[in-house]
Amino acid sequence: MHQYSIDGRVYNEDDPGLQAALGRVHHTKIRPLCLCVRPGAPMYVSKVSGHFQIKRMPESGADHSADCDSYEPPAELSGLGEVMGHAIKEDVEEGMTMLKLDFALNKIAGRAPPAPSESEQGSIKADSSKLTIRSLLHFLWDESHLTHWNPGMQGKRSWATVHKYLSRAAHGKITKGLHLPTTLYVPEPFYVDRKDEITQRRKAFIAGAEKSDRPGQKLFIVIGEVKEVTAARYGRKMILKQVPDFFFMISEDLNKKLKKVFTDEVSLWNAFPEIHLVTIATFSIDPAGVAQIEEMAFMVTTEHWVPFTNVDEKNLIETLIASGRRFVKGQRYNLPASRPLASVILSDTQPKHTAMYLVPSNASEDYMAALNDLTESSPLKHLRWISGDVMPEIPPAVVPSRAA
Structure with missing residues (x-):
C-alpha cells in the first residue's frame, strides 16, 4: 500500500483523512512525499472533478521505487525524452x-x-x-x-x-x-x-x-x-x-x-x-x-497489451513475462527507426536497472554512434541484442522492497 508524508504526517493511500490533508496543502508550496523511497520523492497535488490527486513531479519517475505506480525509467532512453517539455508540457500548479x-x-x-x-x-x-x-x-x-x-x-x-x-x-x-x-x-x-x-x-x-x-x-x-x-x-x-x-x-x-x-x-x-x-x-x-x-x-x-514492433521484441517480452520479470516497454514516439532506443528496461535488477537494446543487424555507423552515446551517458546497466543472434542471457531479478 502506498504511503505519503504530508506536512510531517504519514498517510496510507486509503486513509479517510488524506483528502482533507491534500486540500490543506493544495496551492501551497508544501510537497507531499511518496515514501516508496527515503526520505521521500516530492509529488504535487491536483484537483480533478472535486477530488484531490497526488501526482508525480515532471521528469521525476526514475526517482521512485520500481514497484511504485509513479515509477518511470529515464525519459531519454525512449522517444519520450525528445517530446517532453516541447510537445508535452506539464503545469504543476494547475495539474x-x-x-x-x-x-x-x-x-x-x-x-x-x-x-x-x-x-x-x-x-x-x-x-x-x-x-x-x-x-x-x-x-x-x-x-x-x-x-x-x-x-x-x-x-x-x-x-x-x-x-x-x-x-x-x-x-x-x-x-x-x-x-x-x-x-x-x-x-x-x-x-x-x-x-x-x-x-x-x-x-x-x-x-x-x-x-x-x-x-x-x-x-x-x-x-x-x-x-x-x-x-x-x-x-x-x-x-x-x-x-x-x-x-x-x-x-x-x-x-x-x-x-x-x-x-x-x-x-x-x-x-x-x-x-x-x-x-x-x-x-x-x-x-x-x-x-x-x-x-x-x-x-x-502482445496478448497482454504490451506493445512490440517485431518478432524478436515479441519473443523477448513473452520470455520476460513467462519468467515473472518486472519491466517497462520503451515507446518510440516521434523517433525514426534510424535512432536507437531501449526496447525494455528491467526494473528488477540490482544495484542498477538494466536497459535492453534490440540492434538491427544492418545498423549504420550513425546508429551505433548514437547508441554508444546513449549508453555511455545513462546511469543504468545496458545489454545489447543484435538481430539474428541468439537472445543474450538476461540478468537475474532481485525482488524489490519498499523503503522501510
Missing part, C-alpha cells in the same frame, strides 16, 4: 498537461486535414515540437502504464482494463483548447445484453461533443482494437471489436497509405492470432451519421 498535436481536430470546408505521412520520418533529428497521431497513442499507453509489467498483472489485463486506464489517462490533458476526454472516444467493453445502453452512451458522447464554438466540423479521436478491415462499395470499412455495430469508413487513398506505412504491423497481426492490432484515428460524422476516418495509425501489442 494539467498541455499537448501539442501535429494533426487537426476540426475539418474546415475546402481545407483538408494534413495528410498522413507516407513514410516514417528518417531525418537524424526527429521533430520534438508536436505529437504525431502515433505518438499520442504511445503517450496515452505510457500514461496508462500499459507499457509496465509485473507478475501481479498476469491474467488481469482485458479490454476493460485498457478502457479504464486509457480513459483515466486522458483526464487533465489539454490540446488545442480542448479537454482531451471531450474528443477522445475509447469504446467500453461490449456486452450483447447491454448493447442498447452502450449504443445510447456512444450517441450521447458524440452528440454532446459535436456542440462546439470552433469553426468547421469537429473531429473525434478513437482508440480501439481492430477486428477486421473489409471491402465496402467505395473504399474500406473498419470494424472495431468493441463496437461491432458502428463502422469506420476508410477512403481508398488512405487505405493505400496505410498499407505502405504500416506493412509491418499488418504482417505481424496476420501472423500471430493471439496479438492485438490497436488503432488510433481521427474521424468525423457525416450527415448520414457514418464515421469517416481522416487520419490514423496502427500499433501491435
Whole structure:
C-alpha cells in the first residue's frame, strides 16, 4: 500500500483523512512525499472533478521505487525524452498537461486535414515540437502504464482494463483548447445484453461533443482494437471489436497509405492470432451519421497489451513475462527507426536497472554512434541484442522492497 508524508504526517493511500490533508496543502508550496523511497520523492497535488490527486513531479519517475505506480525509467532512453517539455508540457500548479498535436481536430470546408505521412520520418533529428497521431497513442499507453509489467498483472489485463486506464489517462490533458476526454472516444467493453445502453452512451458522447464554438466540423479521436478491415462499395470499412455495430469508413487513398506505412504491423497481426492490432484515428460524422476516418495509425501489442514492433521484441517480452520479470516497454514516439532506443528496461535488477537494446543487424555507423552515446551517458546497466543472434542471457531479478 502506498504511503505519503504530508506536512510531517504519514498517510496510507486509503486513509479517510488524506483528502482533507491534500486540500490543506493544495496551492501551497508544501510537497507531499511518496515514501516508496527515503526520505521521500516530492509529488504535487491536483484537483480533478472535486477530488484531490497526488501526482508525480515532471521528469521525476526514475526517482521512485520500481514497484511504485509513479515509477518511470529515464525519459531519454525512449522517444519520450525528445517530446517532453516541447510537445508535452506539464503545469504543476494547475495539474494539467498541455499537448501539442501535429494533426487537426476540426475539418474546415475546402481545407483538408494534413495528410498522413507516407513514410516514417528518417531525418537524424526527429521533430520534438508536436505529437504525431502515433505518438499520442504511445503517450496515452505510457500514461496508462500499459507499457509496465509485473507478475501481479498476469491474467488481469482485458479490454476493460485498457478502457479504464486509457480513459483515466486522458483526464487533465489539454490540446488545442480542448479537454482531451471531450474528443477522445475509447469504446467500453461490449456486452450483447447491454448493447442498447452502450449504443445510447456512444450517441450521447458524440452528440454532446459535436456542440462546439470552433469553426468547421469537429473531429473525434478513437482508440480501439481492430477486428477486421473489409471491402465496402467505395473504399474500406473498419470494424472495431468493441463496437461491432458502428463502422469506420476508410477512403481508398488512405487505405493505400496505410498499407505502405504500416506493412509491418499488418504482417505481424496476420501472423500471430493471439496479438492485438490497436488503432488510433481521427474521424468525423457525416450527415448520414457514418464515421469517416481522416487520419490514423496502427500499433501491435502482445496478448497482454504490451506493445512490440517485431518478432524478436515479441519473443523477448513473452520470455520476460513467462519468467515473472518486472519491466517497462520503451515507446518510440516521434523517433525514426534510424535512432536507437531501449526496447525494455528491467526494473528488477540490482544495484542498477538494466536497459535492453534490440540492434538491427544492418545498423549504420550513425546508429551505433548514437547508441554508444546513449549508453555511455545513462546511469543504468545496458545489454545489447543484435538481430539474428541468439537472445543474450538476461540478468537475474532481485525482488524489490519498499523503503522501510
